[in-house]
Structure formats: structure tokens, C-alpha cells
Amino acid sequence: MATVNxxxxxxxxxxxxxxxxxxSQGQIPAVIYGHGREPQPLSLNARDLDKLLExxxxxxxxxxxxxxxxxxxxxIREIQxxxxxxxxxxxxxxxxxxxxxxxxxxxxxxxxxxxxxxxGGGVLDQTLRELEIKVDPSDIPNHVEVDVTHLLVGGSLHxxxxxVPAGVEVLDDPEGSVCVxxxxxxxxxxxxxxxAVEGEAGAAAAEPEVIGRGKEDEDAADSDDAPKKxxxxxxx
Numbered sequence: 001m002a003t004v005n006x007x008x009x010x011x012x013x014x015x016x017x018x019x020x021x022x023x024s025q026g027q028i029p030a031v032i033y034g035h036g037r038e039p040q041p042l043s044l045n046a047r048d049l050d051k052l053l054e055x056x057x058x059x060x061x062x063x064x065x066x067x068x069x070x071x072x073x074x075x076i077r078e079i080q081x082x083x084x085x086x087x088x089x090x091x092x093x094x095x096x097x098x099x100x101x102x103x104x105x106x107x108x109x110x111x112x113x114x115x116x117x118x119x120g121g122g123v124l125d126q127t128l129r130e131l132e133i134k135v136d137p138s139d140i141p142n143h144v145e146v147d148v149t150h151l152l153v154g155g156s157l158h159x160x161x162x163x164v165p166a167g168v169e170v171l172d173d174p175e176g177s178v179c180v181x182x183x184x185x186x187x188x189x190x191x192x193x194x195x196a197v198e199g200e201a202g203a204a205a206a207e208p209e210v211i212g213r214g215k216e217d218e219d220a221a222d223s224d225d226a227p228k229k230x231x232x233x234x235x236x
Contacts, residue, residue: 002142003062003073006052008042010067019090028088032065032072034095042067042093049088053079060104060140065093073137075102096137103171105130106141108162108178112149116181122153123184127177131162134169141165146178156180 008030011022019029026046033039042065052063058076065072074093081088096102108131116122131144146162160174 002056002060002140003064004052004056005064005066006044006048007066008044011041011043014041023087023089028091030091030093032074032093032095035097035100037095040067044091046088049091057107057142060106060142062096062137062140063093072096075104075137098138099136101134101136101169102140103132103134104140105132107131107143109143109145110148110179111145112147114148114151114155114181116151116153116155120153121184122181124148124151124179125182126179128159128172128179131159131164132171133164134171136167139165139167141168148179148181151179151181153181153183 009027011029022029022043023046028044028046028049030042030044031039032042056063058079060075063074063076065074072093073096075096076091077094078090078092079088080090094102108126108129110124110126114122114124117124135141141164144162144164146157148157151157157178157180158174159170159172159176159178162170162178164170
């Protein structure tokens with residue numbers, strides 16, 4: 001379980017105007033809630049928060065928020081961001097209590113190189129990158145690993161194939177796809193080639209009709225209905 005520290009200051013004022021004033025001073029409004037406690041308004045240093053978020057997975061990292069002499073273990077539950085600026089507007093923390101399970105998403109890390117890639121020229125495609133789990137805060141894993149070395153071309157792994165530590169409950173659909181070793185592009189094109197050849201043959205078969213129509217047009221141009229070369233001198 002990854003744990004980091006973050007300093008915060010208590011605040012008593014609230015409202016949009018006060019929040020804007022905080023942000024102009026390099027502070028971010030925040031709140032801690034949960035486990036029967038009254039929501040506690042806070043302010044965070046914007047630079048400290050930005051640096052922290054660059055190095056952690058926010059959704060699954062336990063953050064020990066220090067407020068004066070008190071420290072609370074928390075998880076970030078929501079980060080409100082500006083629609084188009086790179087600016088955090090507000091952060092919600094959930095207080096954690098040992099023995100009280102929480103729901104978090106942890107990264108899925110694929111381990112190894114599939115046989116289908118190494119020997120068959122296949123391509124590994126990861127279709128699920130996070131796993132939703134229910135777990136005690138003290139047992140939150142940094143990530144879950146999935147061994148893909150045995151995958152052949154056309155093979156796939158599902159959520160039910162993931163091994164998780166004891167005490168971790170997986171909430172995702174067991175039949176959900178995690179990754180697949182797809183066939184090489186050249187093979188896919190080779191399978192599709194007969195249709196392409198058939199299409200080209202069909203086009204070639206139609207070609208004589210086009211030529212035939214062109215000859216009929218030429219014959220029509222040489223008929224009595226068409227102007228004849230030198231026809232302008234016929235009265236002479």
C-alpha cells in the first residue's frame with residue numbers, strides 16, 4: 001500500500017467568492033468527510049498538491065492529511081478541475097478507518113512478453129487498465145499484476161484470471177476482457193485477400209462491357225446521323 005503525506009490548513013469561511021480568493025493566493029479549497037464525522041473544510045497549497053499528484057495514483061493512494069497536530073488517513077474521492085485551464089478547483093477526501101472496507105480502482109500491470117508476440121508476430125492489446133476492488137484501507141495494493149507470457153495468437157485473459165491478495169474482493173465482471181493477443185496485420189490482410197482478388201476479378205470481367213459500349217458509341221459516330229468528314233463540300 002502506498003502512503004504519502006500532505007499538509008493542510010483548516011478554514012471556516014466558505015462560498016464561491018472565498019474559494020476564488022483562496023485560489024488567487026495559491027491555495028486550493030478542500031474537504032474531508034466520512035465515518036460519521038462532520039465535513040471539515042480545508043485549504044491546500046496548490047504547488048504541493050500538484051507535485052504530489054504527479055507521482056501517485058490518486059484514486060488508490062492513501063494520503064495522510066496533517067491538519068495542525070492531527071493526522072487523518074484519507075483517499076481522494078473527487079478532484080474538480082477547471083474546464084479548460086490546468087487548474088484544480090476543489091478536492092474531496094474520504095477519511096479511512098481500519099477494518100472499514102473501501103472501493104478503489106487499482107492499475108493492472110501486464111507482466112512478460114506473450115509467446116504469440118515473441119514467436120508469432122502477434123500484437124498485445126490491453127482492453128482493461130484498472131481493476132475495481134473492495135478492500136481494507138491498510139491492504140490496498142499499489143497495482144495488480146497479470147502474467148501474459150503464455151498467451152498465444154488469438155488468446156485472451158479475463159478478470160477471472162487475475163490473482164488478487166487475500167482480503168481483496170474484485171467487483172468487475174469476471175468475464176470482462178483484460179487483454180488479447182491479436183493476429184499480426186499481415187495474417188489479417190492475407191485472410192481478407194481472397195475477397196479482394198474476387199473483387200478485382202469481378203471488375204476485370206466487367207471491363208469488356210465498358211469497351212463494348214465504347215465501340216458502339218464509335219459505330220454510332222460513324223453512322224448517317226453523325227456529321228461526316230468533308231460533308232460540307234457535298235454541294236460543290
